[in-house]
Amino acid sequence: MPQPAPALSLKPPTPRERARARTIRDIVRIGREHLALHGAAALSLRAVARDLGVVSSAVYRYVENREELLTLLLVDAYNELGDAVDAAVEALPQGDFSGRFAALGVAVRNWALREPASYALLFGSPVPGYQAPAERTSGPGTRVIVALMSVLDGAWRAGSLSGAGPHPALAVPLAADLAKIRAEMGLAVPEAVLARGALVWTSLFGAVSFEVFGQYGADTFAARDELFAHHLAVLAGVAGLPT
Amino acid sequence: MPQPAPALSLKPPTPRERARARTIRDIVRIGREHLALHGAAALSLRAVARDLGVVSSAVYRYVENREELLTLLLVDAYNELGDAVDAAVEALPQGDFSGRFAALGVAVRNWALREPASYALLFGSPVPGYQAPAERTSGPGTRVIVALMSVLDGAWRAGSLSGAGPHPALAVPLAADLAKIRAEMGLAVPEAVLARGALVWTSLFGAVSFEVFGQYGADTFAARDELFAHHLAVLAGVAGLPT
DNA sequence: AAAGAATTGAGAGCAGTGCTCTCTGTATTC
DNA sequence: GAATACAGAGAGCACTGCTCTCAATTCTTT
Numbered sequence: 001m002p003q004p005a006p007a008l009s010l011k012p013p014t015p016r017e018r019a020r021a022r023t024i025r026d027i028v029r030i031g032r033e034h035l036a037l038h039g040a041a042a043l044s045l046r047a048v049a050r051d052l053g054v055v056s057s058a059v060y061r062y063v064e065n066r067e068e069l070l071t072l073l074l075v076d077a078y079n080e081l082g083d084a085v086d087a088a089v090e091a092l093p094q095g096d097f098s099g100r101f102a103a104l105g106v107a108v109r110n111w112a113l114r115e116p117a118s119y120a121l122l123f124g125s126p127v128p129g130y131q132a133p134a135e136r137t138s139g140p141g142t143r144v145i146v147a148l149m150s151v152l153d154g155a156w157r158a159g160s161l162s163g164a165g166p167h168p169a170l171a172v173p174l175a176a177d178l179a180k181i182r183a184e185m186g187l188a189v190p191e192a193v194l195a196r197g198a199l200v201w202t203s204l205f206g207a208v209s210f211e212v213f214g215q216y217g218a219d220t221f222a223a224r225d226e227l228f229a230h231h232l233a234v235l236a237g238v239a240g241l242p243t
Numbered sequence: 244m245p246q247p248a249p250a251l252s253l254k255p256p257t258p259r260e261r262a263r264a265r266t267i268r269d270i271v272r273i274g275r276e277h278l279a280l281h282g283a284a285a286l287s288l289r290a291v292a293r294d295l296g297v298v299s300s301a302v303y304r305y306v307e308n309r310e311e312l313l314t315l316l317l318v319d320a321y322n323e324l325g326d327a328v329d330a331a332v333e334a335l336p337q338g339d340f341s342g343r344f345a346a347l348g349v350a351v352r353n354w355a356l357r358e359p360a361s362y363a364l365l366f367g368s369p370v371p372g373y374q375a376p377a378e379r380t381s382g383p384g385t386r387v388i389v390a391l392m393s394v395l396d397g398a399w400r401a402g403s404l405s406g407a408g409p410h411p412a413l414a415v416p417l418a419a420d421l422a423k424i425r426a427e428m429g430l431a432v433p434e435a436v437l438a439r440g441a442l443v444w445t446s447l448f449g450a451v452s453f454e455v456f457g458q459y460g461a462d463t464f465a466a467r468d469e470l471f472a473h474h475l476a477v478l479a480g481v482a483g484l485p486t
Numbered sequence: 487a488a489a490g491a492a493t494t495g496a497g498a499g500c501a502g503t504g505c506t507c508t509c510t511g512t513a514t515t516c
Numbered sequence: 517g518a519a520t521a522c523a524g525a526g527a528g529c530a531c532t533g534c535t536c537t538c539a540a541t542t543c544t545t546t
Contacts, residue, residue, distance in 0.1 A: 016493075016543070040368070041284040044532065057535080058495050066533065125283070125367025126456055134461060142460075168476035168486075173466035181463065199450070199474045205458075206449015207442065213369055215448075217385075218377060220424065223416035231442045233411035238481060243411075259514070259522080266523095287503065300506080301524045309504065 077118035082143030097155035325386030340398035
């Protein structure tokens with residue numbers, strides 16, 4: 001039976017613990033390679049064991065089952081995406097809200113095109129019979145929307161956010177949800193901006209998903225970079241960012 | 244080896260052909276049930292055979308392999324979605340462009356929530372090792388975007404389409420792609436509207452996918468109907484439809 | 487240092503999968 | 517009625533996830 005990770009022990013790790021951690025890292029690394037090559041649904045613990053040079057039952061000493069390996073890869077991918085987004089956003093001056101927004105979008109798309117299988121694991125159809133454990137993924141899984149709302153909140157506080165386009169009234173229960181989110185995230189933006197931010201968020205991933213999953217026809221759009229740039233510009237307007 | 248469908252014969256179908264067609268329909272029906280219950284990646288020809296009361300090798304007389312069954316289910320699902328969307332759109336008067344747009348969006352969402360596994364098959368991560376044959380899916384697969392662009396084109400021809408929000412310039416290669424699409428679909432709308440229509444299209448599916456695939460937190464949004472209605476209203480504005 | 491306990495990997499095994507092949511009985515066609 | 521086409525059964529191969537047992541190694545405790 002796999003051992004639970006030792007709970008924050010103050011002692012230095014024993015050699016065995018170090019070896020164990022290294023083996024788990026190897027498993028995740030090989031799993032990532034297989035994920036990139038064959039996709040999540042084809043991820044096989046036996047194949048990982050073969051690449052690790054070990055018999056299949058041995059990896060069950062480190063990973064409870066296939067699901068747990070998927071969870072490890074999920075968290076790994078979420079963090080990679082989050083790192084990429086954070087780096088792209090912080091490469092621009094703090095006051096350049098539109099630039100940061102565009103950088104965020106481009107970073108998401110670039111990462112998705114670079115790691116389509118990981119992207120599919122995060123944002124595609126859920127792997128059947130697999131429900132990601134919320135307590136292990138909710139942190140890294142929210143990094144993109146946190147970064148996006150942080151940009152919008154910064155723009156709002158700086159007075160650079162202008163409401164353009166129609167502003168549909170917010171139904172009462174929706175406003176309540178949004179108020180709760182605003183409080184939890186410590187945001188200054190009003191609920192209406194929050195709602196538009198959510199739309200921009202889902203729209204961004206909708207555009208990326210269509211591209212990664214091949215929903216556009218095979219050769220409908222040759223100018224995909226330009227198409228995405230256009231979409232991003234319109235979405236910036238939806239969010240209220242200056243052009 | 245499975246027989247190819249008889250090529251448009253003028254003769255009436257023989258009893259054997261009728262029985263064959265009925266068996267294939269049964270296979271698809273059972274496949275749909277399994278798809279709805281367990282998802283695409285867990286779809287098993289052997290399980291379908293069991294439900295059909297037949298040994299596993301027998302279904303290979305009718306379906307070449309698992310992929311072909313997935314293709315049959317894919318086309319089936321595309322047509323179901325297309326029918327639902329068409330019915331919803333045509334339930335409203337031809338001149339009510341905003342109403343038709345909203346009805347289209349609601350129809351997509353309702354169908355997706357009713358048939359999440361089918362929706363995942365169409366718009367989620369591609370099933371690994373499976374590439375949908377374009378010649379069998381491109382027709383039914385484009386029905387939603389055709390219906391959407393038809394609404395926008397009608398509104399444009401009626402002079403009800405106003406450009407709101409920023410209008411980013413279209414890069415030359417993008418404009419070329421859009422011009423080609425416009426010609427192929429016989430549309431009157433200018434390229435800029437086409438580009439926004441594409442964004443609205445992907446955004447609609449992005450919002451639906453996040454909901455169906457559980458990307459929103461488990462209980463982040465209680466008012467999902469209202470959230471979607473809000474998003475649809477904003478997207479209508481993005482498309483230029485009157486509020 | 488010796489004994490006991492924990493951990494690790496190997497190997498066999500079970501139930502399931504996709505798919506192929508061969509064989510037999512039946513239905514259709516000539 | 518004979519020849520043919522077809523449908524289904526059954527065995528079999530290679531693969532999967534996962535469990536169980538057993539032996540070897542390593543760590544911990546006395």
